[in-house]
Amino acid sequence: MRALFSVGVALAVAGGGCAGVAGAAPASPEATPLTAIEACPASSAGGVPILLIHGTNATVEKSLGPVQQALLEDGRCVYGLEFNSMQPLSASVDYFAGAVDRIREVNHVTAIDVVGKSQGALIARAVSVRSADGATPPLRHVVAISGPQHGVSQTVAGVDITPIGARTPLFNLIDRAAMRDMLVGSPFMTELGRGPMTAPGVHYTMLASRYDQIVTPYSNAFVDEPNVKNILIQDGCEEDRAGHLAESTDPRTVDLVLNALDPVRHPVVRCVPNTDER
Known part of the structure; x- marks a missing residue:
């Protein structure tokens, strides 16, 4: 039987529901109370249990809807928490570290995905390294889809949000704490x-994805460590040209997530042509 905990408020997002790291300023949802x-x-x-964390200017459904559905069909217990993705990243890391602890506590488990x-x-990565001092890691597996692990230097539509771009009037349209925190070289x-x-x-x-227009270069989504598996979705499937936003619904991306979490039950990763380079 499927088990979904999409508690909290999933508000409509202004600007077309961009699931990336930038977009028009939306009305931010209230964070799901941990209680x-x-x-x-x-x-x-x-x-x-599995915790889903959505992208900027988005919701769990907009960022990870097909992934969520696939996990539910697998009978997994899934927690989808909404949060204010425009707040400082340090506040979001605090919130999700608390969420991880709460999920572990109520389920009497040592670790979650x-x-x-x-x-x-x-x-997700920041939460994992923050908790690295514990005797038992609170996370078992982190699956990161096009995360700006080394920061971003620009955003969509050609609007530059580097420190130089920050001094232009255009930056006022997207001047939000989370945006600044994700910049290469930011204090965070x-x-x-x-x-x-x-x-x-x-x-x-x-x-x-090689066609990511937000996390650029796309290699900024990779981490070179022994316990990391870096996967370019075009490896073995050049016809999948899904960009940053399109990855949210890309069948191959969904399959790669399922395979990462449970390769025994999900050994097959489809190669489906995708021309959406957004």
């Missing part, structure tokens, strides 16, 4: 980069 997180029902098919898209992928990225890129005992799968 609203309840235990997985006994009818769940088993496996560790996390799947993040874009900003959510960066948050600098501080995150001072420590280890990954946590011992945690497995990481980093997905990226």
Whole structure:
């Protein structure tokens, strides 16, 4: 039986529901209260709980809807929490670190899996390394879809948000704390980069697309560590040209997530032509 905990408010996002790291300023949703997180029902098919973290200017449905649906069809226990993706990344990391602890507590498990898209992928890694001092890692597997693990230098529509671009009037349209924090060389990225890129005992799968127009170069979504598997979705499937936004619904990307979390049940990764380079 499927088990979904998409508690919280999933508000409509202005500007077309961009699931990337930029977009028009939306009305940010209220964060799901951690006290609203309840235990997985006994009818769940088993496996560790999974937490989904959406991207900027998005919701769980917009960033990870097909992934969520596929996991539900697998009988997995899935937590989809909405949060204010325009707030400082440090606040989001605090929030999701608390969410991980709450999910572990109510389910009496030592570790959970996390799947993040874009900003959510960066948050997932930050949560994992923040908790690296614990005797038992609170995360088992982090799957990151086009996360700006080394920061971003520009955004969509040719609007430059580098420090030079920040001095132009255009920057006022997207001047939000999370945007600034994701810039290459920002205080947040600098501080995150001072420590280890990954946590011992945690497995990481980093997905990226050659046609990503937001996380550029796309290799910024990769991390060079022994416990990381970096996957370019075009490897073995050049006809999949899904860009940053299109990855949210890309069949191959969904299959790669399922394969990362459970390769025994999901050994096949489809190659489906995709011409959406957004």
